[in-house]
Amino acid sequence: MGFPQSKASKATVARQDIWRLSGPLESSGDIYEGDVSATAIAIGPNSDISRMQAVYLDEQADNSTAIGSFSVSRPWTGRIDARNSAQYPSKDKALILLSTQDLVPQPNYRPPSAGVDDVIELMRPCLDVFFYLSALGDVNAERSDKAHLYEQLPDFANVNPQWFLVPFYGRRFTEVTLKNLAFVGALDVTAELYGLNMSNVLADPSLVDNGNQEILLDSKVISVGTSETMAVQSRAFDYLGVKLVHGAGVAFVDVNQVVTHITVSDKV
């Protein structure tokens, strides 16, 4: 989602019951403003982010600001006020400030074990927040399952490994299906699955500790003309990494040679 953001007051005038804040996150530091009060705030069905926070004016709290967290397992229920006539100590209007508590990777992020020349296809996390303008009864914060289909390799002519990185914040289960299509000259493909956790340092391949990673599945071979499915459950990490190698030092023969289907779910 870019700036300027959408406004909750316009949704109110448009007689909507919910103001929806939705779109790809630019960075962990993105802050969005709710200029009207809410009866509840919940993570939306399309969100990759699992944990968020709302900052609001509370004269009895330290620095007159209070922070309330909400997540897929626990939405914020109860009125939270936007105060257009009041100010935070910073002299900004005392609106409701929404931001993510999950760490978002920098655009040039590279997994710790990625080679300098590895090809990285990073999917930006999507934010989806339901800001309830009126009282609607039950507040459901359940996320939908997400499926990512990569029919093309990011840079198939490159001899280096190819990576697909998809958000996995708060998910409990993933299933990865890889199909090695039988093109002339195609070789067996080796796949590895990684669980990646972000850190606040800049993405720099020379750093040893660029976040951390955990190998989930090591060296699964997908023969030419076959497909393999790998599943991982009940593990917690920020991003899922799928690494594909087409023989050591050998480029893939076609941009569509490997079809990668990744499904992530909150349910085990």
Next chain:
Amino acid sequence: MKRLRRIRGKQTPTALKRVAREITMPGEFGRAIPGENREQQKADLRDALVADIPAGKSKHTEIQNYFTRPTGERLLYSAEGWVKIRLTLQTAGPVVVSTRQNVIPVFSGKGAQLVTNQEQEFPLTKGDRLYIAAEAVNRVMFIVEPIPWQEQIALMQSSILRTLRQG
């Protein structure tokens, strides 16, 4: 009232008719009010007939959505006749209303706070004003229902009270 002419302690039919003319008003509200003089009766009837037609904005029922401003206090309605205001806050609030000015700040405890999705009714007398204040843009269902007959009832009540006090 003219003095009745008594004939040996009895009232004559003519005298009775004269008394009846004196104390009976013409028109819809013609029932006599004991003790009232003719001029007062004429004045009451004139006011009642005038009040029978609601004046200004309260001639018909108004239904609309009102959107509060994010800051400051606003005059929501100025009653030119007897009306019943029904307000339903459809968003989170906070919104306060009052018949007195200076209802802000909203969290000061002044005024009546509207509750989300609950209709609240406020009868306003002629000349009353209703002020509204909020901290953010909110949507309020606003219904004004005129009660023109209230004027006549109030006038009759005040006349009866005056008579009772005099008696």
